[in-house]
Amino acid sequence: MNESTECLICRSGLYADELGRYACRPCTERIDGNLRALAGPGGLYARLSAQLAPGVGNGGPAVSGSRTAPVPLRLEVLNLMTAGGPVLGSLETWVRDWREHGRAEVCEAGTLQQRLDHAVGTLRFNLQWAVANHEAVDEFARETSLIYRQCEAQVTGERRPRVIPVACPCGTTLRVTLDTAGCRCPGCGQQYGHSEVLQLPMAGRRIAA
Structure with missing residues (x-):
């Protein structure tokens, strides 16, 4: 139970009906939307599989008429699709973590897509429990946001935000x-919230006394 009156993710004040939770309603909805x-x-x-062909994710023509992408494949996309990669691997790690609390079951049977769907479904089903009881929900929010942005960038061809x-x-x-939640x-x-971390001075610049 969160004894603070602030959301652990965005550091905004919690409304009366949110007190005791680790995340406010907007942050909870954002996590759910990223997972969904x-x-x-x-x-x-x-949709990542359609981006495996070189050039597809960089404004090049899409390859059609074949289920198999030509070699060489785009390794950054292939890495996102692997069982132990930053998408499925990370989500199943959280499912295992929640299993220790008696809230989830890992399913490593079936295709990678079926495993991904199971992990997402499990995490979404237990999300309300997590925001009320799991003190690391801010870390979960950051990871799911990163996963969403990495996949979206490859599918849409959008450039990653500048670090x-x-x-x-x-x-x-x-x-x-600029879109770091905290x-x-x-x-x-x-712990820094979104606005607080962006107000910090640039690293390497001398801070006047």
Whole structure:
């Protein structure tokens, strides 16, 4: 149970009916939306296979008429599609974590798409429990957001957001983007919300006394 009156993810104040939860309603809906966009035959994960051919994800013509992409494949896309990659591997790691709380079951049977759909379905089904009881829900939110953005970037061809190095007062450099929901400094443990982390000075610049 969250004893703070702030959302652990965006650091916004919680409404009266949200008190005790680790995440506010908008952040919870954002997590659910990111997960929902990944699953199913029309989801981002399934659509990655169409981006395996070189040139497809970079404005080149789409390859049609064959189920097999030509060699060489785009390794960054192939990595996203593997069992132990940053998409399925990460989601199943969270399913295993929630299993320790008696809230989920891992399913490693079937195709990678079936495993992905099962993991997403399990995590969405237990999301309300997680935002009310799991103190690492902010980490879960960051990972699901990253997974969504990585898949979307490959499917739509959008460029990744520019990474900005900012300096925590403890001296640690944090690498964030303009859409970073928030982050925790690994050096001192300070938690920053979206607006707070973007107000930090650029790393490498001398801070006037």
